[in-house]
Every structure is written in structure tokens, then in C-alpha cells.
Amino acid sequence: MAKNRKNLDDIVIASARHQLTIDRVNTTPFTNHAALKTIGSALAILALYLYGWADSIEAAVRVLVSNTEIPAPTLTDAHASKLLRSITQDLVITVLAFGLFSLLRNTPDRKRSAPKAAMAFGIAFAIINFGMAVMLGTGTLLSLTGLQSNEYPHPIIDAGSTTQALYILDGVLAGPTEELVMLALVVVLLRKINLGWTWITLVAIALRLPFHLYYGWASFALSLWVIGIILLYRRTNLILPIILAHCAKNLIGGLAAFNILPILALAALVILILGFSMYAVLNYLIKSYRPAPKTS
Numbered sequence: 001m002a003k004n005r006k007n008l009d010d011i012v013i014a015s016a017r018h019q020l021t022i023d024r025v026n027t028t029p030f031t032n033h034a035a036l037k038t039i040g041s042a043l044a045i046l047a048l049y050l051y052g053w054a055d056s057i058e059a060a061v062r063v064l065v066s067n068t069e070i071p072a073p074t075l076t077d078a079h080a081s082k083l084l085r086s087i088t089q090d091l092v093i094t095v096l097a098f099g100l101f102s103l104l105r106n107t108p109d110r111k112r113s114a115p116k117a118a119m120a121f122g123i124a125f126a127i128i129n130f131g132m133a134v135m136l137g138t139g140t141l142l143s144l145t146g147l148q149s150n151e152y153p154h155p156i157i158d159a160g161s162t163t164q165a166l167y168i169l170d171g172v173l174a175g176p177t178e179e180l181v182m183l184a185l186v187v188v189l190l191r192k193i194n195l196g197w198t199w200i201t202l203v204a205i206a207l208r209l210p211f212h213l214y215y216g217w218a219s220f221a222l223s224l225w226v227i228g229i230i231l232l233y234r235r236t237n238l239i240l241p242i243i244l245a246h247c248a249k250n251l252i253g254g255l256a257a258f259n260i261l262p263i264l265a266l267a268a269l270v271i272l273i274l275g276f277s278m279y280a281v282l283n284y285l286i287k288s289y290r291p292a293p294k295t296s
Contacts, residue, residue, distance in 0.1 A: 022234070022235050023197075023234050023235075024234070024235060024236060024237040025187060025188070025191055025233070025234055025237050026106060026237070027104075027105065027106060027187075027188050027191035027192050028106055028192070029191075029192050029193065029194055030192050030193065034193070037192075038189070038192070038193050041100070041104060041185075041189050041192075042189065044100055045100070045181065045185050045186070045189065048093055048096060048097055048100075048181050048185075049181055049182075049207060051089070051093065052089065052090070052093045052177055052181065053210070053211045056211035057210040057211045057213075059214065060210060060211050060212065060213040060214040061210070061213055063150070063213065063214040063216075064213040064214065064216065064217070064219075067147065067148045067216075068148060069148055069150060070150045070153045070214060071153070072153055072154065072155060072156050073153060073155045073156070074155060074156045074158055075155035075156065075157055075158060075159045075163065075164070075167060076158050076159050076163070077159045077160055077162075077163050079159065079163060079167075080159075080162065080163045080166060083163065083166040083167055083169075083170050084166065086170050087166065087169055087170050087173060090170065090173035090174070090176075090177050091173070093177045093180075093181065094173070094176040094177055094180060097176075097177070097180035097181050097184075097185060098176075098180055100185060101180055101184050101185055101188065101239075104185070104188040104189060104192065105184075105188045116236065116238075117238055117240070117241050118241075120232060120236045120238050120241035120242070121241035121242075121244055121245050121248075122245075123232055124229055124232055124241055124242045124244075124245035124246070125245040125248060125249065127224075127225060127228035127229055127232065127245075128225055128228075128229070128245055128246060128249050129249060130224065130225075130228070131221065131222050131223075131224040131225030131226075131228065132222075132225070132249075134221045134224055135215060135218050135219060135221040135222055136149075136151065136218070138218040138221045139151075139215065139216055139217075139218035142216065142217055142218055147216060147217050148216050149215065149216040149217075149218050150214055150215050150216055151215075152215075152253065153214075154253075154257035155167070155257070157258060164258055167254065168251065168254040168255065168258075171250040171251070171253070171254045172247045172250050172251050172254070173247075174246065174247075174250055175243045175244065175245075175246035175247035175250060176243050176247070178208070178246065179229075179239060179242050179243045179246055180239070180243070181207075182204055182207045182208050183204060183229060183230065183233060183239070183242065184233070184239045186200060186203055186204050186207065187200055187204075187230070187233060187234070190203060197230070197234065200230065201226065201227055201230050204226050204230060205223050205226045205227075208222065208225075208226050209222060209223070229242050
């Protein structure tokens with residue numbers, strides 16, 4: 001029994017290592033006018049990035065440098081117009097980023113597997129929440145040294161249902177904007193100029209961290225989030241499950257802030273998604289890479 005268990009462990013470990021080397025992005029490098037296409041694409045991505053997050057980066061850096069706690073804002077109906085502008089901006093970024101992504105990527109494989117997409121969603125959700133958990137734990141430790149650590153500043157609610165819905169929608173739209181600009185576009189462009197995955201990961205981290213610096217120095221632990229979803233995207237070439245996982249994480253956080261979901265239901269949902277993803281990964285590794293039985 002112990003020998004069989006060891007053999008199964010060896011299979012899973014070998015399979016997991018093999019997964020990290022699989023690259024299904026298969027991006028064809030630029031050929032004609034490569035330099036011009038590269039510069040134009042990079043400038044377009046940078047323009048989208050600054051358009052969407054320049055103000056957030058400035059505010060986040062100020063919080064980090066001042067080493068102060070973020071006070072909880074009050075959400076009132078007066079914020080509805082500001083939320084509408086933010087939602088409009090997010091939609092513009094999403095449309096433009098998806099258009100550029102469609103131009104840069106190769107023609108996608110039309111054969112899609114719903115179970116694999118569901119598994120990718122579960123894994124992405126687990127990666128995102130693991131990164132957040134590590135960041136919060138790191139922040140707690142750093143606070144012992146006098147470095148301020150902040151959680152997400154959920155607002156004090158003093159607004160009607162319409163404004164609340166706009167606030168939640170604004171948070172959910174971070175999924176497509178961030179994952180298209182800072183993951184999908186970064187990967188396809190840098191692969192088209194033959195940069196390796198280490199450089200891709202460093203660029204993605206450099207884009208993702210600045211506007212999260214309001215969490216404090218612990219925000220650098222979010223690099224685990226970036227590394228994890230890049231490995232997942234490289235392995236699956238599926239961006240939609242990653243976007244939906246990010247949307248789900250922000251939706252759950254938004255609903256919890258409004259006490260719309262009881263805490264037990266929220267915990268059950270998180271455990272269900274994490275449990276599904278872990279089971280799916282283990283089951284896939286065992287089934288796909290178990291050595292074929294010897295034939296006489």
C-alpha cells in the first residue's frame with residue numbers, strides 16, 4: 001500500500017512539473033515591419049494603462065510613502081455620477097484592449113472544452129485569493145515593525161440601491177480591464193518579439209503592483225497572483241476564465257461589504273470553488289499522466 005502511494009505521489013509530482021513547461025499560447029512572432037508594430041503596440045498598451053490607472057497609481061504611492069491608514073470612505077448618492085464615469089472608462093478600456101488583443105493574437109483554436117475552462121476558472125480563483133491571503137498575512141507581520149498595512153477600504157453605506165449596484169459593477173469591471181491590459185496584451189506582445197516568460201512575468205508584475213501600493217509594502221506579495229495567472233494562461237491559452245475569476249472575487253467582496261451575502265454563505269462559496277479546483281487539478285494530473293499498464 002505504501003509503495004502504491006509513493007508511486008502515485010511520484011506521478012503527481014512529475015505531472016505537476018510537466019504542466020509548468022507547457023506553452024499553449026503559440027504566438028507567431030512579428031515578421032514584416034516588426035519594429036514599427038512592436039513600438040505601436042507597446043505605446044497603445046501604455047496609453048491604455050495610463051488612461052485607466054495613472055490617478056490610482058499616484059494616490060497609491062502617496063498612501064505608501066505616508067505610511068498612513070486609509071479611512072473608510074462614505075458612499076452616498078452623490079457618488080453616482082463619478083461611478084458612471086468610472087464604469088464608462090472601464091468599458092472603453094475593455095473594448096479597446098480586446099480589439100488590440102484580437103489583432104495581436106493568433107487565430108484561436110475553436111475547440112474549447114467546458115470542463116477545462118471550468119477548471120481554469122477554479123484555479124484562477126484559487127490563485128487570486130491565495131495571493132490576497134499571503135498579502136494580508138504579510139501585512140500583519142510587517143505591521144509589527146511599524147509599517148502600515150491596509151485592507152481594501154470598503155465604504156460606509158449611505159446610498160440607495162442604484163448607487164450600490166453601480167459601485168459593485170465598477171469593482172467587477174476590474175476583471176476584464178486588468179486581465180486584458182496587464183496579462184493578455186503583455187503576453188501576446190512580448191511573445192511576438194520573442195521575449196521569454198521571465199521577462200513577461202517581470203513586466204506584468206511591474207504593471208500590476210503600482211496601483212495596489214495602497215495596501216502597503218505587503219502589496220509586493222501580489223506578485224504571487226501575477227506569477228500564478230501567467231502560468232495558468234501559458235498552460236491553457238484561456239483568458240476568459242481568468243477574467244471571470246477576477247470578476248467573481250471582486251463581486252463577492254463587493255456583496256460582502258454590503259452584507260448582501262451572509263458570512264457563512266460567502267465562506268461556503270469560497271470553499272466550494274477552492275475545493276473544486278484542487279480536486280480537478282489532482283484528478284487531471286493522475287488520469288493524464290498515469291503510466292500505461294505493461295502488456296505482455
